[in-house]
Amino acid sequence: MNFTNFGKYLLLLKAVFRKPEKFKIYLKAIFQQMDFVGVGSLGLIAIISTFIGAVMTLQIAFQLVSDFIPKTIIGSVTRDSSILELSPTITAIVLAGKIGSAISSEIGTMRVSEQIDALEIMGINSPGYLILPKLIAGITMVPVLVIFAMVLSITGGYLGGTLSGAVTPAEYIQGITTDFNPYTIVVALVKAFVFGFIITTVPAYEGFYVKGGALEVAQASTRAVVVSCISILACDYIVTQLLL
Structure with a gap:
């Protein structure tokens, strides 16, 4: 994303946060997106985190x-690896592929089929109507999924370690309870909040400004996943450097 595109990205975010026309419509869309982002991803996150x-x-x-x-x-x-790095980052990258591509494809299809133009003709703030519910769902549900991933990752470690005989149950439990620093969870949740913002806004930007037809929508979807993953890794480093 060059400086020109970054400027368009910021302008799009500015439009997203305009006052909603009817909050009830937005509220319904927010709950739908929370179900899609959170509940719809529980199974995938559970399997990946446990293994x-x-x-x-x-x-x-x-x-x-x-x-x-x-x-x-x-x-x-x-415990520390799961909380600080693996759960937030792996969860975010998985969601960038699953959620990000869906968001980019949905908004991109609406753009090339002129549905977004129709919304603007009707006087509806299309960036706010299409992106704000997804953004709110991302920054609220991704931290929940990260906490879920932490618990299952540590549980998976217990199962893998004890079943293989690498560590006894008593030794593993003593290890995860000794010298625990709650601040690590704070760092992980800050990362999850930032990642949730990236996972929803970057694909929305790619879809919102797509031009052409089905091929261009597919290319925008791929580009959204790539840029989101790179942004997640870069922000992971920045947040870690600032908070630890």
Whole structure:
């Protein structure tokens, strides 16, 4: 995204936050988007988080070959890695592919079929009507999904570690409960909020300004996922640098 496109992106965001024409219509759309972003992604996030936690625990156990390192450290490393990095970032990247492509395709199809032009002719603030509910759903539901992913990742680590014999249940539980710093959850939720903003606004921008037909909509959808993923990784570094 160059400076010209970034300027258009900011102007689009400015239009998104204009006062709604009828808040009841927006409220209904917000709940629909929350169901789509949150409830619709629970199954996928659950499967990915559980297996990532299990695999990470096994890899940590494989690296700890010294008898001088207590096995309780396996639970501690799994906990901190899941909370600070894996749960927010992996969840965001998965949602960027699932949610971002859907948002870009939906808005892009409305643009090329002139439905957005019809909304503007009727005096409706099309950026606010189409994007604001998605944005609110993103910044509210992505943190919820990240918390869900944290719990399942740590649970997956417990299952993977104990079933494989890499760590005993007592050692793992002692590891995840020892020296826990609640601030790590705050950092993770800040990341989730920022990622939720990116996942909804970047694809919306790509779809809103698409020109052409079905091919261009597909290209915009692909571009939205790529730009969203790169933005997520860049913001992940920035937030980590600022807060830790």
